[in-house]
Amino acid sequence: MVCSNRQRNYVLFSILLFLLSACVTQKRRGDIGGMAKLYQNTTAKYNGYFNANELVYLTTLKLEEQHQDNYNQLLPVYDYVEVENPAAIAPDMDQAIEKLSVVINLHRVSKWTDDSYLLLGEAQFLKHQYQDARETFEYLVDEFDPDNLNSRNRHLSQADAKERAAKIKERKKKTSSRSSSSSSKAKKKAREKAIKDNNSKKSTRAAEKARQDEIKARKKAIADRKKNPPSKETETPTEQVVTNPTPTSAPVAKATEPTTQKTSKPKEDKKQEEETDNDNLFSHTPAYYEGMVWLARSQTVQGNYFGSQSVLNDLKFRPKTPTGVQQMAAVAEGDNAIHQENYPLAILSLQKGYDLSEDKKERARLAFILGQLHEMTGNAPQALEHYEQVLSNRPGYDMEFNAKLKQVVLKNKSGGLADRKALNEIDDMIKEAKNAEYRDQLYYALAEIDLAKGDRMGAIEHLKQSVRQPSQKKLQKAESYYLLAQLHYETDDFAPAFHYYDSTQQFMLKTDERLPNVEKLATGLRPIATQIDIITLTDSLIMVSQWPDEKKRELAAKIKKQREAELAARENTGQSTVRPDPLAARATPGNIVRPGQTDIGGSANSTFFAYDDKELKRGLKEFTEQWGNRANEDNWRRSLRPDANTAEQTVVQQEANSDKLEDEELYQILKDVPRNAQDLGRAKSRIEEARFRLGVLLRDNIDRYQLAADQHELLLQDYPETGHKEETYYYLYLDYKDLNDLAKANQYSEAILGEFPQGKFAVALRDPDFYSRQESAEDKLMAYYQQVFNVYTEGDYAQATQLLEGVETQFGKNNALKAKFALLGVFCIGGTQGKEAYTEALKQFIANYPNTTEQTHARELLRLLYGGDPNASRVNNTSSIVTYEDEGEDVLHYFLIILYNSKEASLNDAKSSVYNFNSKYFANRKFQYSSIGLDVQKDIPVIIVRDFKTKKEAMAYYETVEKNKKDFLPDRFRYDAFPISLHNWRQLQQTKRVEDYRGFLDQHYPLRK
Incomplete structure (x- = not known):
């Protein structure tokens, strides 16, 4: 009992000494003890880094779900980057950044600091804040280079290792005189302890690996490739950090590192074991290597392709670069080459990435991209081989289907598959029920085959069938409309080309690089199509006017019948207000799922005739053919009805009325056809003007x-x-x-x-x-006026007055802007001499400049002054001379929210909603808010969000608002929201006319559609 108490006291005393040794007054990295080090590492990893890692991982999955692959275009290497609305994940990434910042600031001595910098940069990258991400990765690479003696990481890790090695060597010298038996026992105990700790570490690492494999299966292969990290002669495991671009595999990499070191550096491992076992528990490779890959990727998306390639070359020739990072670097190099359209280099790099990858999903994607690249460079055999590799990696059905379709089309183009056989294969695919939602793509493939053999009309017909399919896939509709537009544009058929380009821009992604050209063509062709339609229609009406009456009647009857059919079709389409069931798009010709109907798998169709629409319609048709249209009544047969004798007379009368009504309808249908020489003259004038x-x-x-x-x-x-x-x-x-x-x-x-x-x-x-000389003089006059106006708006009335005195000398007494200059002079008087002088100046101006828009405005200002309006003394209300300016990129901007129904919807509620929106999507930004009245009389308040240092920042905020309107202000608010520079805001305050600014906004602040 006494012995056990002594042992217990001895253990407690040892623990106390251990804890005291960890509590050092100066917390220099090399001085903290084992317990403190364990605390810092554990807290940094599981309190901050782990949660941020989970957020980044889940966000990556969200972005992958948001992305839609367009298999008719070269697939992006990184699908989670090419998304339309990255702001949707901003709140989660802001939360991750906050957690990582805590780890970096509070646990800087832990070995998870470089991991945290890496993950922080990834979060910024996913938010599309590429410049911020690039700066983070640059800092990581500069400060945590394991091969740089001057870097922070090298200083902290290797200096401490050398110091500890020296201490160990000194202790060995002091204990060399001890007996061999005592030394053997100590060695035996040390070995037993190492084995015990190793088993414990193995179980811990196994549990960690199982958790990571379950949650982060998507990037599991990266961890597997890190089983043989480079040996480290002087670094201690405490200072080594690893993390991946997607949060998956660090624990697996750590599990195998000690084994490698033992085989290559047995003495080094022995010293590490003698120093501390806690370090081994958290040993992992540096985050530096992956940081270089992400730095290169950041430079690629910013267009710095040379800088990106330089970083990747540096990484490629480093002997200690882990295999997993080599794979990542190869893929990043391929992506960089694709951005430069250097497809041969892209093929070499992506092939290396494919060979090193063990993730089937990634391999399938890389194989598909390689197939597309070989197809683009004219190497059909290699393309077909890679499409086959896609199938061997067992991807999702979407990619599998497109790989098979690519093979059929490519074999046909390269002569390996006859036209008829290719068409039969695609026809068979169209008939398969599982391909119902892919029929639009199949008809598009048929169009490609048609074009390959020079059949443009056949291609157009198949493309029309493609866009008519009830598919929800916007990308395929965009491709089909785009190809239709191109085919018509190439043959100068501009009217249909415009309509197809217009439809294309409705479905094309905002990130599609072809969209600006599509929008330009749609805008340019719109008035051309209008004039063509005028010429075509008017010419047809003139031709019809020369027909005999009987032929006109036949045409009118056809038009009437066509209109009735279209009306019936619209009524049938809109008869159900229930939203179509998503399964309707997948229905096969023999198994139609109607709008609003749920298709329950496995249920048998009813055989009752009244539930079969086809049987009902067939019966109704047979009844009508035999008995005609009858009212729903008893004794419906004519022989049984009491009024049977008068029935025939009634029918004859109704038919006569019907004929009379038809004549009136036919007259209305042909009302635009010229009936006399005057109508014919007007029609020809329309053609003349339109041509x-x-x-x-x-x-x-x-x-x-x-x-x-x-x-x-x-x-x-x-x-x-x-x-x-x-x-x-x-x-x-x-x-x-x-x-x-x-x-x-x-x-x-x-x-x-x-x-x-x-x-x-x-x-x-x-x-x-x-x-050109005339235009030059006008430009000088306008520039001088703008100069005077700018001086006036800045409140320097004396300088403005001095400039106004030189107008007649430079531009003459009767220059084109004489009235505007004079009105500016009146405003300067109001700003310097008070209300009475201002009033007299307005009266004099009204007398001197009759029948001008400036006179009208002066009259309104004078009326307000006499009416006692509290804002009338604000002489800068100069709507007639206001001009908005594009002041460039580096100009201070505000964001305005103008509320038009503040009486029905509370201004405070609007402020609260805007504040919540900014807290969600811009958590790391601190905005300032204010509100003023744009128009006091009409009770139109304005909420101002400021400040945006550049136009680019304001546009980023504007686009986030437009993409997430449901989170910005509730539907009950009627409002305008837009960015505006400080100068233009002053102009808008003068005019109070938002509609005038709207045209300037659309031109100089265009949103990506």
């Missing part, structure tokens, strides 16, 4: 000079005395000059000089610089 405008638009909007010339020559041929004759000559001169047809250009130049010698175009032909 002139069409020629101008073909030149200005899409640079089709020959087509423009053709339209204008046709105009002169059909309407030789057109009112646009002089302008038409000049446009023809410009068109043929651009076409380098100097003979034709001179022909129309001489026509202008001969027929219109005093016209403005003749002046331009004699003196080409005449109008």
Whole structure:
């Protein structure tokens, strides 16, 4: 009993000494004890890093779900990066960043510091804050380089290791005189303790590995590749940190590291075991290597391709780079090469990444991209081989289906599969029930086969079938509409091309690099299509006007029947207000799932005839053919009805009324057909005007000079005395000059000089610089006015007045902006001499400048002054002279929320909602808020969110608001929300006309659609 008490006291005393040894006054990294070190490492990992790691992992999965692969385009290497709304994950990433910041600040001495920097950079990267992420990774690489003696990590780890090694060596010298038996016992105890601790560590690591495998299966392969990290001669495991771009595999990598060190550096391991066993529990490779990969990726997305390749080359030639990181670097190098369209290098790099990867999902994706790259470079056999590799990695059905489809189309294009056989294979795929939701892609593939053999009409028909499929896949609709638009545009069929481009931009992703060109073409073709439609319709009406009456009646009857069919179709489509069931898109021709109906798998169809729509319709048709349309009543047979004798008379009368009504309807249908010479003249005038405008638009909007010339020559041929004759000559001169047809250009130049010698175009032909000089003078005048106006808005009325005195000297008394300059002078008087002088100046201005918009505005200001409006003394209310400016990128911006129904919806509620939105999506930003009245009389308040240092910051906030409106303000609010520079905000306060600013906003602050 006494012995046991002594032992217990001895243990307690030893623990106390151990704890006291850990409690050092100065917490220098090399001085903290084993218990303190264990506490710092454990707390850093499980209190902060672990939770942040889980957030980053789950966020990556969310982004993968948000991304949609477009298999008709080259797949992105990293699917979780190419998303439309990265702001949706901002709250989670802000939370992860906060947790990691705590780890870095409170547990900096732990070995999870470099891991935390790596994960923090990943969180910023996922938020698309690429510059911030790049700076984080640069700091990680600079401060935690294990091979750099001057870096922080090298100083902390290797200096401590050397110091501990020296202490161990000194202790060995002091104990060398001890007996061999005592030494043997000590060694035996040390070995037993090492074996025991090793078993404990193995079980701990096994549990950790099981947890990671279960939660983070997506990146499990990275951990497996880290089973042989490079040996470290002087570093202690305490200072080694590892983490991956996705939070998965650090524990697996740690589990095998001590074994490698024991085989290569037995003495080093022995010293580590003698120093501390706690370090071994948390040993792992540095985060530095993966940090270099992420640094390269950050540079790639920012367009610094050379810098990215330089970082990857440095990593590639480092002998200690782990195999798993080599795989990551190869994939990153392939991505960098794709961004530069260097496809041969991309193929080499991605092939290496594929070979080193053990994750089937990643291998399948890389194989598909390799197949696409080989297809793009004309290597069909290699492409087919890689598509087969996709299938061997057993991907999801979506990728499997597209790989098979790619094989069929590619074999046909390369001659390995006959047209008929390829078409039969795709037709078989169309008939399969499991491919119901992929029929739009299958018809698109048929169109590709048609184009390969030169059948454009067949391709167009298959593409029309593709867009008609009830699929919810926006990406495929975008591809089908885009190809339809291109096919029509290439053949100068501009009216349908416009409609297809317009549909394309409705479905195309905002991140698609083709979208700006699609939007440009849709905008440019819109007025062209309008003029073409006017010409086509009016020409048809003129032709119909020359038909005999019987033929007109037949046409009108066809139009009426067509309209009724369209109306019936719309009614049938809209008869159910229930949202279509998602399974409806998957229904096969023999198993239709109707809107609002749930298809329960395994249930048998009813055989009762009344539940079969086909049987009901067939019976109704047979009844109508035999008995006609009858009311739902008793004694419906004519022989049994009491009014049978008068029935025939009633029917005859109704038929007569029906014929009369039909005549009126036919008249309405043909009301636009010219009926006399006056109508015919108006119709021809419409064609004349539309043809002139069409020629101008073909030149200005899409640079089709020959087509423009053709339209204008046709105009002169059909309407030789057109009112646009002089302008038409000049446009023809410009068109043929651009076409380098100097003979034709001179022909129309001489026509202008001969027929219109005093016209403005003749002046331009004699003196080409005449109008450029005129424009230069106007530009100078406008620039001077803007200078004076800017000085005035800054409140320097004396300087503005001095500038106004020089207007007549520089630009003359009757310059184009004379009234505007004079009104500015009135405002300067109001700003310096008070209300009475301002009132008299307004009266004098009204008398001197009659019938001008400035006079109207001055009258309104004078009325407000006499009416006693509290805001009337604000002389800067100058709506008639306000101009908005694009001041560049590096200008302070505000974000305005203008509420139009603040009486029904509380301003405080709006403020609260905006604050909550910013707390969710911009948790790391500290905004300032204020509210003022834009229009006091109309009770229109404005909430101001500030400050945004640049236009880019304001646009990022604007796009986040537009993409997440449901979280910004509730539906009960009617509001406008937009960014505005400080100067333009002052302008808007003067005019109070948001609609005037809206046009400037759309032009200079365009949202990505």
